[in-house]
């Protein structure tokens with residue numbers, strides 16, 4: 001970041017501005033270099049104000065929730081990072097329908113559990129999902145046969161050009177692990193989102209989430225990760241394909257393809273983002289060689305990556321997936 005830009009940020013944000021911050025402390029993969037400038041928004045007002053103020057300076061903003069779906073470059077981040085801790089939640093009835101409205105930094109698991117505590121059903125699938133409301137809406141997160149789009153009613157969005165706008169379900173154009181926000185180059189920040197719920201049986205809901213928890217404990221490896229690296233191709237499992245090319249347990253530096261679940265890469269001992277990227281490339285090449293197509297990454301590359309790596313990532317994401 002230019003010295004002059006940093007000076008402007010210092011003048012506006014004073015001691016709220018943090019400089020040279022290690023991003024591995026803000027990502028579940030525990031990798032990544034330093035962010036030049038970082039702000040922590042404690043509530044929705046701050047999220048909106050911080051974002052607008054940075055945009056007014058003509059600088060780009062990168063809003064992060066729990067950092068559970070991103071690989072931050074070892075070279076760090078030049079955008080102004082805003083860590084989103086806005087987490088208020090309300091439940092209300094509208095035209096006979098009950099909805100939960102949560103600020104975008106609320107954890108999806110907490111939103112689900114708060115609904116359950118009020119005997120409201122529909123979000124049980126999200127009770128074990130890592131990540132925030134903002135991250136879930138952005139990437140249409142899902143598990144156990146459900147996804148964010150199933151409950152989504154609307155989101156309040158701060159759009160860099162249009163200001164504050166409300167996006168309904170159609171405008172979000174959700175797809176498998178994607179939304180218009182992920183596919184578009186427009187800068188948008190999710191401020192809050194509303195989800196539909198309905199009265200349900202408390203014990204049944206508890207039973208359901210216990211089952212989900214057990215399934216995660218049984219199937220998912222322990223240790224720093226980003227969850228599934230690749231989307232499942234149609235009628236196929238990415239993990240099965242990675243296993244089929246013999247890469248379970250493959251290591252690079254401090255990172256390792258899990259031998260429990262091959263679609264997970266674990267940071268076993270101080271792995272770098274480059275170690276993780278090398279394993280992603282190894283998987284892509286092996287799968288391409290054996291099956292003739294690239295897997296589509298579910299995670300995102302964030303920060304100052306080499307242009308060639310961004311290009312390769314783009315190729316993986318856009319070539320035809322064909323199982």
Ligand SMILES: Cc1cc2nc3c(=O)[nH]c(=O)nc-3n(C[C@H](O)[C@H](O)[C@H](O)COP(=O)(O)OP(=O)(O)OC[C@H]3O[C@@H](n4cnc5c(N)ncnc54)[C@H](O)[C@@H]3O)c2cc1C
Pocket residue numbers: 028062063064065066067068069070084104105129130131132133134135136137138139140141142143181188189190191220225226227228300
């Ligand atoms: C152990 C483990 C298990 C997982 N299991 C699942 C699973 O079962 N299903 C699943 O779908 N995912 C899973 N994930 C991935 C991850 O939890 C989800 O993708 C989650 O929704 C990401 O939310 P986040 O807050 O961490 O987003 P981040 O990683 O912080 O951000 C992801 C992207 O969303 C953008 N973003 C975040 N907040 C906002 C906002 N307010 N406005 C605009 N953009 C925003 C960021 O800029 C970034 O581009 C798992 C991850 C881990 C580590």
